[in-house]
Amino acid sequence: MEKLLDTVLRISKILNGIAAAALTLMIATTVVDVFLRAVGRPVVGAYEIVGLICGPLVIGFAVPLSSWNKNHVSMDVLLAKLARGNRDVLNVTTRIICILLFGFIGYNLFSVGNEFRTAGEVSQTLHIPFYWVTYGVGVCCFIECIVFICDIIKIWREEQ
Amino acid sequence: MTGVLAGIVGLFVLLLLFATGIELGFAMAAVGFVGVTCLVSFHSAVNVLGRDMWEVFSAYGYTVFPLFILMGQIGFSAGIAVRLFDAAHKFVGHIPGGLAIATVMGAAGFKSICGSAAATSATFASVAIPEMERYGYDRKLSTGIVASVGTLGNLIPPSVFLIVFGILTEQSVGKLFLAGIIPGLITAFFFILIIYGWARLSPALAPRAEKSTWKQRRASIPEVLWVGFIFLLVVGGIMTGFFTPTEAGGIGTFAVIVLAVVKRDLTFKKYSKSLREALGTACMLLMLIAGSTVLGHFIAVTNIPQIAADWIVGLPLNRYLIMFFICLIYELGGSFIDDLAFMVMATPIFYPAVLKLGFDPIWFGMVIAVTVMIGVVIPPVAICVFVVQNISKVPIGTIYKGVCPFLISLVLIGILLFIFPQIALWLPSVLMK
Numbered sequence: 001m002e003k004l005l006d007t008v009l010r011i012s013k014i015l016n017g018i019a020a021a022a023l024t025l026m027i028a029t030t031v032v033d034v035f036l037r038a039v040g041r042p043v044v045g046a047y048e049i050v051g052l053i054c055g056p057l058v059i060g061f062a063v064p065l066s067s068w069n070k071n072h073v074s075m076d077v078l079l080a081k082l083a084r085g086n087r088d089v090l091n092v093t094t095r096i097i098c099i100l101l102f103g104f105i106g107y108n109l110f111s112v113g114n115e116f117r118t119a120g121e122v123s124q125t126l127h128i129p130f131y132w133v134t135y136g137v138g139v140c141c142f143i144e145c146i147v148f149i150c151d152i153i154k155i156w157r158e159e160q
Numbered sequence: 161m162t163g164v165l166a167g168i169v170g171l172f173v174l175l176l177l178f179a180t181g182i183e184l185g186f187a188m189a190a191v192g193f194v195g196v197t198c199l200v201s202f203h204s205a206v207n208v209l210g211r212d213m214w215e216v217f218s219a220y221g222y223t224v225f226p227l228f229i230l231m232g233q234i235g236f237s238a239g240i241a242v243r244l245f246d247a248a249h250k251f252v253g254h255i256p257g258g259l260a261i262a263t264v265m266g267a268a269g270f271k272s273i274c275g276s277a278a279a280t281s282a283t284f285a286s287v288a289i290p291e292m293e294r295y296g297y298d299r300k301l302s303t304g305i306v307a308s309v310g311t312l313g314n315l316i317p318p319s320v321f322l323i324v325f326g327i328l329t330e331q332s333v334g335k336l337f338l339a340g341i342i343p344g345l346i347t348a349f350f351f352i353l354i355i356y357g358w359a360r361l362s363p364a365l366a367p368r369a370e371k372s373t374w375k376q377r378r379a380s381i382p383e384v385l386w387v388g389f390i391f392l393l394v395v396g397g398i399m400t401g402f403f404t405p406t407e408a409g410g411i412g413t414f415a416v417i418v419l420a421v422v423k424r425d426l427t428f429k430k431y432s433k434s435l436r437e438a439l440g441t442a443c444m445l446l447m448l449i450a451g452s453t454v455l456g457h458f459i460a461v462t463n464i465p466q467i468a469a470d471w472i473v474g475l476p477l478n479r480y481l482i483m484f485f486i487c488l489i490y491e492l493g494g495s496f497i498d499d500l501a502f503m504v505m506a507t508p509i510f511y512p513a514v515l516k517l518g519f520d521p522i523w524f525g526m527v528i529a530v531t532v533m534i535g536v537v538i539p540p541v542a543i544c545v546f547v548v549q550n551i552s553k554v555p556i557g558t559i560y561k562g563v564c565p566f567l568i569s570l571v572l573i574g575i576l577l578f579i580f581p582q583i584a585l586w587l588p589s590v591l592m593k
Binding site: 016019020023024026027029030031033034047050051052054055056058059060062063065066067069071072073074075076078079090091093094097098101104105107108109111112130133134137 | 177178179180181182183184185186189190193206207209210211213214216217218219220222223226227230402403406407409410411413414417432435436438439440441442443444446447448500501
């Protein structure tokens, strides 16, 4: 069990590292574009690199570690007042809702990616196919589901 | 089930879900998904869910958030806040309440590179409170002002709150930034007046610090100038139309990195830490927006925004009274769930009514920003107070007592905005025609 938790955390950190690299690339692209635009030679396709490639990588790939670290806003004022057993039941229920939600999101992102791939959809200026980014974010959603399973394991282990 | 009834049931279920401790963004997406399933079909709901997520993640406009959040994080890691506080301390530390006044001035300066209220409070809780304690400041005043200065983050650009509002309502982020400057500065000025008056009435509350020499003061000026330059670059670039907000975020972050590297304040380790923190916050924010987008699709199917707008406009009340009640709803809603989350959820519902009532959308943004500023320092969910309590370990009741006098400023600026909308609208009307 420990090994599973460690592996999921490690994968989440690797994905977060990719998101961090994409954020750095986003800064570099916008800065170079603005400077070169000032001398009349903008970076061709900067808009696409930032929005279509970096944007989904930055947010989508950071989702699993954000959930692992409990970065998302939630209201735990009422939850804290419940008895331990009831709180655990409620926590497991909400984790299951989240697993279903991200399962559906991941599944549909793969469908969207398939549509992009079969239609040969590419970015307008650089003609970069971006279905792989959609697949990538879809994979992150499935890893997010595993993060929620890990949450349930953690709750179960605390109960023991 | 009719659309409206489904919408009302959906919103009720959403509030119940919030109480279970589920992440707010996920709860909104889940209710939106189930709602579309009930009113349209399961197939459409799955489609809406995936496409909305993809559209939020891949929208160029939303890339502005991680950039501005990173800019503030790097400013924090590189110790820019400490030096701004230090500079203000040298100029005003010797007057009654001087260190608290320096906190307001430092926070207003730091706010020009950091877009988050909680981050500003967190920064100054670790910087200013220990310094004020060293000089024997009363904890009510020291913690109260630090919790309150965080609220300036909603008005003084580059405010993450105003960017979210701008995107939700399709208003110019540049105009919103300009509109926030004067109300933000007036609020900071009110804070300073209150500190000065309080310290004059009870000198033991805020003992004077030693007076700095002019040489020491001059030495602290370059730091302020650098931050001022970055602020002008970011806001000026957006205002003149040379940058998009995303580009301004990129350029601003780059400028802060350069400043920190030149001053040898930024190591690779600190940069990595800033990236991690910024990604966590940006991800939280974007998940809220993605969740509200899915919920928004469900609410749109129910027709609630149009019906609510018609009903509100038809009320036999003065339109300013109606606006007051709308603010009250934001205040109450924001008091029980996170203020930003409530704004994201409620704005699409109330915005059509606000337009029908003939209010200026930019002015509405400012009024809601001030409303939310009050929400982040009053119970039960007072994020800035919680942050200060967490760092300073001062009892929460003491912090609330310290916040009370500064609440007067926030209420006053709200009233002033109602009476003189030009406080917010003049600058954008002059500089962005």
